[in-house]
Amino acid sequence: MPDVSTAWVFPGQGSQESGMGRDLYEAYAVARELYDRADSVLDRPLSRLCFDGPDGELSKTTNAQPAIYVTSLACLAVAREAAALPHAPAFVAGHSLGEYTALAAAGAVGFDDGLRLVEQRGKLTQAAADATPGGLAAVLGLDDATAEAVCAAAGAEVCNINSPGQLVIGGSKDAVAKACALAVERGARRAIPLDVGGAFHTSLMAPAAAGMREAVDAIEVRAPAIPVVANDRGSAITDPAEIRTELVYQLTHPVRWVQCVEYMGQHGVTEFIEIGPGRVLTGLIKRIAKDAHVRNINGVASLST
The missing domain is CATH 3.40.366.10 (Malonyl-Coenzyme A Acyl Carrier Protein, domain 2)
Incomplete structure (x- = not known):
């Protein structure tokens, strides 16, 4: 059982x-x-x-x-x-x-x-x-809805919702960099590029x-x-x-x-x-x-x- x-x-x-x-x-x-x-x-x-x-x-x-x-x-x-x-x-x-x-x-x-x-x-x-280089970044201290809005504005995507206030975003390197800057502007505590080889998920x-x-x-x-x-x-x-x-x-x-x-x-x-x-x-x-x-x-x- x-x-x-x-x-x-x-x-x-x-x-x-x-x-x-x-x-x-x-x-x-x-x-x-x-x-x-x-x-x-x-x-x-x-x-x-x-x-x-x-x-x-x-x-x-x-x-x-x-x-x-x-x-x-x-x-x-x-x-x-x-x-x-x-x-x-x-x-x-x-x-x-x-x-x-x-x-x-x-x-x-x-x-x-x-x-x-x-x-x-x-x-x-x-x-x-x-074939298509991209990247990921961890975003801390931002709610899911705001993160989705930030990604939409930057051309990035939310790829992991790991725990409350801890997300991972991904996309082209330019889109991720733009999304990180926007996330901090919108109140994120930190937005940290990750050392990975691609935009997974x-x-x-x-x-x-x-x-x-x-x-x-x-x-x-x-x-x-x-x-x-x-x-x-x-x-x-x-x-x-x-x-x-x-x-x-x-x-x-x-x-x-x-x-x-x-x-x-x-x-x-x-x-x-x-x-x-x-x-x-x-x-x-x-x-x-x-x-x-x-x-x-x-x-x-x-x-x-």
Whole structure:
């Protein structure tokens, strides 16, 4: 029976760090099987990159995305085996890339298919970024409506609504610079350009979305055993056709993380468990759902906390 008060959430790009997953691999056969399987499917030593880096190579989009996917699912597999997660959750969700991990965790896509999709996603988004350079910026202290208005005036787009007063905007470099200046004029505490290679979750990713549609059409997508809260709509989806659409749509549309967390809270979730490297989502959720219990599972030591 599912625990109706719990949700599992999975991190996106930016949570990677060299050394991630090594303790899982050394201590649990179920983790070794996943990393070894990933190396075989991708025909390259992804596990070694996770364990040894270097950070500069691991942080490349084409490496970070499959590395986080595999490490997050290894954390989940170990937590289940160690009885740290005795019950299925009411919902799963993931931030950006983490949505693919959530779908694999819920059984909507198989491990191999999900891994191939994630690797393809990394290649496609990097190619789109190289073809049409753009950027992102974090905007702090501005409400959503004002941020939308600022972006409309500057030709930029809102691409992540991460927590109250913390958004990410994106677009061409000129549009982002203009939007940052306007945001400060309109009352933002800070508008900080981010060191990233492209305008992810904006219309500049349209070429990547077109390629992703072909990749998604080539795999089997099943109804998930656990409802998946979708990034853009901020509500649960279970229909395979909707899932196929979401996997493509999310590349060019915003991650509405605040809405996702609030939706789960409105449906009875009082505990969020972040599964995977880092603690990014743990921090965001604590700012969204102040009364919720939040914990993370990112390695062997975290299994007993």
